[in-house]
Amino acid sequence: MSAASLPYTVLVLLVELAIGGLAMMTVFDARKQVTAGYVKAGALTVLPLAMLAAWTYLVIGRADEVQGYALASTWLRPFGIAFGAFLVIDCVHTIAAMREAHRLEVIAGTAGSVVGVAALVCLALWLGTPVWSTWGMFLSLLASAGVLGGSLMAMLWGHWYLTSGRLPKEPMEQMSIVLLGLISFQIVTVVLGVVFIPRSIPLGDGVFNGALSANPAFWLRVAVGLVFPLVVTVLAWKAATIRGMMSATGLLYIALGLLLAGEVLARGLLFTTGAAV
Numbered sequence: 001m002s003a004a005s006l007p008y009t010v011l012v013l014l015v016e017l018a019i020g021g022l023a024m025m026t027v028f029d030a031r032k033q034v035t036a037g038y039v040k041a042g043a044l045t046v047l048p049l050a051m052l053a054a055w056t057y058l059v060i061g062r063a064d065e066v067q068g069y070a071l072a073s074t075w076l077r078p079f080g081i082a083f084g085a086f087l088v089i090d091c092v093h094t095i096a097a098m099r100e101a102h103r104l105e106v107i108a109g110t111a112g113s114v115v116g117v118a119a120l121v122c123l124a125l126w127l128g129t130p131v132w133s134t135w136g137m138f139l140s141l142l143a144s145a146g147v148l149g150g151s152l153m154a155m156l157w158g159h160w161y162l163t164s165g166r167l168p169k170e171p172m173e174q175m176s177i178v179l180l181g182l183i184s185f186q187i188v189t190v191v192l193g194v195v196f197i198p199r200s201i202p203l204g205d206g207v208f209n210g211a212l213s214a215n216p217a218f219w220l221r222v223a224v225g226l227v228f229p230l231v232v233t234v235l236a237w238k239a240a241t242i243r244g245m246m247s248a249t250g251l252l253y254i255a256l257g258l259l260l261a262g263e264v265l266a267r268g269l270l271f272t273t274g275a276a277v
Contacts, residue, residue, distance in 0.1 A: 198274030199274070239251060
């Protein structure tokens, strides 16, 4: 990964964590499967991530390319507007969570998730010029937002569960199952990114730039960011079914770290090869 593309990678990760985290939390909050305290903790986790993403966006200048990686700069402002709207709604969600206004927090969380998806569309249009398809870029961002936000919120629920042994085990089981589905969806998007050739390769056709199969970073992305998290999440689900919540929480903590590492590798490969993997 080049130094020039690092701010863009940080922006993508923060945006995905914030949008995915709010969506995952809202799903279980709407079903009344989590406690008010957990929603407060989740809101206070997501909001700083969204604020950091907004700050990163503001310090990134308008550019048509990043060391050969073409950017559709006309979509920079629409993305900023969409994500700004997400941040405002997330602030409303956080205030509602602090006041334990359940109906308002669910409405705000749902609205924020919808606006967040719109922001991901604009982000895909901004970054997706070299990728085989702009919608392929969007699916990659959507899947990553799901796995990063989902693993973050599942791990946080595990920590919250450990504060009281009287909470039901079903939310942890279901969060693990949802995360498994999201990782499986991400595997599909990675396969698409491998099968379909990018429209342009930013750094040319060198062994470590053009050919994914010859790039060690790609195989690290697959092993560290997909295979290992899938196995670890299965183990977390198994642990949750027998109320081994401490083990499940630890495993989800590992899954989150692996998924974050995999996403960093994926975006590094994006800016060097044009492949949305």
